[in-house]
Structures are given as C-alpha cells and as structure tokens.
Amino acid sequence: MNRLLEIRYCSLFSYCPRSSSEKGELAKKVMKAIKNELPVKSKLGEMFASEFVVETLKETIRDDSDFREFIGRNPILIPVPRHFPIKRDYLWPSFQIAKAMEKENLGVVKPLLERIKVVSRSSLSPPGSRPSPITHYRSMTIKRVSLMSQEIILVDDIITRGHTFIASAWYIHEVFPDAQVKAFAAMRTISNESEFKRLIDPVIGKIKYRPIYDDCLRRP
Numbered sequence: 001m002n003r004l005l006e007i008r009y010c011s012l013f014s015y016c017p018r019s020s021s022e023k024g025e026l027a028k029k030v031m032k033a034i035k036n037e038l039p040v041k042s043k044l045g046e047m048f049a050s051e052f053v054v055e056t057l058k059e060t061i062r063d064d065s066d067f068r069e070f071i072g073r074n075p076i077l078i079p080v081p082r083h084f085p086i087k088r089d090y091l092w093p094s095f096q097i098a099k100a101m102e103k104e105n106l107g108v109v110k111p112l113l114e115r116i117k118v119v120s121r122s123s124l125s126p127p128g129s130r131p132s133p134i135t136h137y138r139s140m141t142i143k144r145v146s147l148m149s150q151e152i153i154l155v156d157d158i159i160t161r162g163h164t165f166i167a168s169a170w171y172i173h174e175v176f177p178d179a180q181v182k183a184f185a186a187m188r189t190i191s192n193e194s195e196f197k198r199l200i201d202p203v204i205g206k207i208k209y210r211p212i213y214d215d216c217l218r219r220p
Helices: 023-034 047-062 065-071 093-103 133-138 163-175
Strands: 008-014 039-042 045-048 078-079 113-115 140-142 151-159 180-188 202-210 217-220
Touching: 008 023, 008 047, 008 065, 008 163, 023 039, 023 047, 023 093, 023 151, 023 180, 039 047, 045 047, 045 217, 047 065, 047 093, 047 151, 065 202, 078 093, 093 151, 113 217, 133 163, 140 163, 140 217, 163 202
Parallel strands: 008 180, 078 151, 151 180
Antiparallel strands: 008 202, 039 045, 113 140, 202 217
C-alpha cells in the first residue's frame, strides 16, 4: 500500500473536554448535538446540528477566501464511517453533514467507505489506546466506482488526531490515485485548555502520519 503521509483538513468548531468555562460548556453541548443530530439554536432559529454546521460553513466560505478555495466547486463528499458497521436506520452523523452540504450545493455525496469491523471510539480512548491508522484501515473497505470529479473531501463530525481521516485517505488514494483528497471535520478536539478559544473557530491545517509510531499529528 502506498500510504499518504499528509493531508490537508479544515474544521469550523472546537471544544475542549477539560474546559468547564461557560464557552467550554457551550462547545461541549454543541459537540453532543453534532454527534447525535440534535436541535441547535442559531440566529436563524432552531435547526438540526447538521444544518447548523452547513449554515456556519456557508458563512465561513462567504467571508474567508481560503475556506472557499479549500471546499472548491462541487467536490465528491465521502462520509467517514462510524467506529462500528452501520446498520439500517442507524444514525450516521458524518453522512448527515455530507447530505446537508449536498443540499446546499457544496458537493455530491458518495458513501463509498464502509466499516466492516468494530474499533474503539477515539474520543473515549486514552491517548495511548486510540485505534491506530493501520487498525482503522484494516477495519474498513471501499466501493470501487467511477467518479466524475477528481476533488474529494472526506467528511466527519469530530476530529481528534486524524487517524480515521488518514486511513480513509489511504483507501481513496489507492482506488483514485489521481484524485486530490482533503478532509472536513465539523469540530476538532483541543486537549490543552489554554489553547481553546471559542466554539466557532475555523481553521485549515494538516494531518501528518508518522510511520514509525503508526499515529498522526494534527496541526493545528
């Protein structure tokens, strides 16, 4: 397998599990809403979390040329699988976000990645016990189809270190070697409370794979 060592990613929101401040508690509340597709109050009224994510994304694209360039025009949106095989009628937050993006003409959804083996949830695992990128890769598979676009964005709800994203990108690179693959996460986890600023804190950064450790570094 020819493994990608780095991919670009962007995210809109941030939260810190350790923060008990008012803004920290608000961010954790929104995080839970995103993971469970719950209603969120916004300036446009109450809406489901996936709709709130995309409304915020549209505002960010409008005001930030770097975000506008990152999302591009009509990319293929591939939802990242949950940590277990999805059964019919199960909630799949990444798919909900991708579908909300498609509804607003921000891409075309293609659910090509599939989890075939359960792995531990990164958000609930101690830092040294999180599933590695190779573990994620071995627990997934991909549908081999033809795509009209060479612009591919992996879509997920929450990013911690980026292990699931990089493993997913390996599959994309394997099946679509000429495609440009990037990642979009609605929210990112910030472990250091001093680095947590606010709920809405858009960033564009990189996920770097370290083969010697079989892990990833996410910056920022």
